[in-house]
Amino acid sequence: MMNLMHWRLMVAVADAENVTRAAERYGITQSGASQAISQMEDALGIKVFVRDRRTTTVTAAGQQVIGHARRMLAELEAIQHVAHAARAADTQRIRLASFPSVFAQLLPPILQAFERLHPHVEVISLHGTDEEVEHWLDSGSVDVGVVMNPSSERRAVMLGRDRWVLAAPLAQRIAGHVAGATVDIHAIVDQPFIVATGGCHLHGQTLVSQAGLRLSDIRMTVSDWSTAYALIEAGQGMAIVPASTLPTNLARLQILELAHPVYRTFGLVCSQQGGVSTAIRSLLDVVSATLVIADESAVA
Structure with missing residues (x-):
């Protein structure tokens, strides 16, 4: 039966052109090495080596066998390297x-x-x-x-981006806004406003400030998005919110796109x-x- 030691021994004999030196490399006797090579040649059905008193040479067919054996052993070493690296990573x-x-x-x-x-x-x-x-x-x-x-x-390895929109009570009218049109931030700074932060420093109020404007009627500041939408649905005010946080049911809300789109990444x-x-x-x-x-x- 051929095993990895047999293949390693065969490559070592080809490199050393000598069975004894190859056997010494793996700590086995010359007779044991010779017997192993003979067993492999019998299993393959071909002569891999031609041996005389001074040297051992590789046959033409043996050269192809040795070439494949080298690649096989190199692939095994690569597999072992991958496994070692994975074990090191998996302890982290x-x-x-x-x-x-x-x-x-x-x-x-x-x-x-x-x-x-x-x-x-x-x-x-x-x-x-x-x-x-x-x-x-x-x-x-x-x-x-x-x-x-x-x-x-x-x-950074980017995860995505999200646009800001205006969420307002369904019945609220915004001065100067035409149905289906986008809304300008200038048109909402005097409206009742819910500042919804989501626990982040960048939120509707900071976006208004970055535009050089100021909200004049802040009714409440909340960090939880669901609370903010409940207040908006109840008619307490409007809010600039990330589109991805919008509730599934928008029946009691009107969602308006900003005239100048703003995104967060x-x-x-x-x-x-x-x-x-x-x-x-x-x-x-x-x-x-x-x-x-x-x-x-x-x-x-």
């Missing part, structure tokens, strides 16, 4: 931080795909505001985090130490392979 932990609802809606399918590929890597999920995630990344408290509107130099950013982790590189590979950047593919 990944500290992943993001906004709570991202874990609830966006990340689960990604993490499930990653777990199937790397079942022994432990992913520790940390929930925080976008500002907390940034602080954790800077301090090295987490390995990777979901960052809003990451700059290009941060080399999301991406996974590594901390300094996280960027050299084999496990995290594997996670980012899974993200890149399973996600296509598209509008409304992310949530806050």
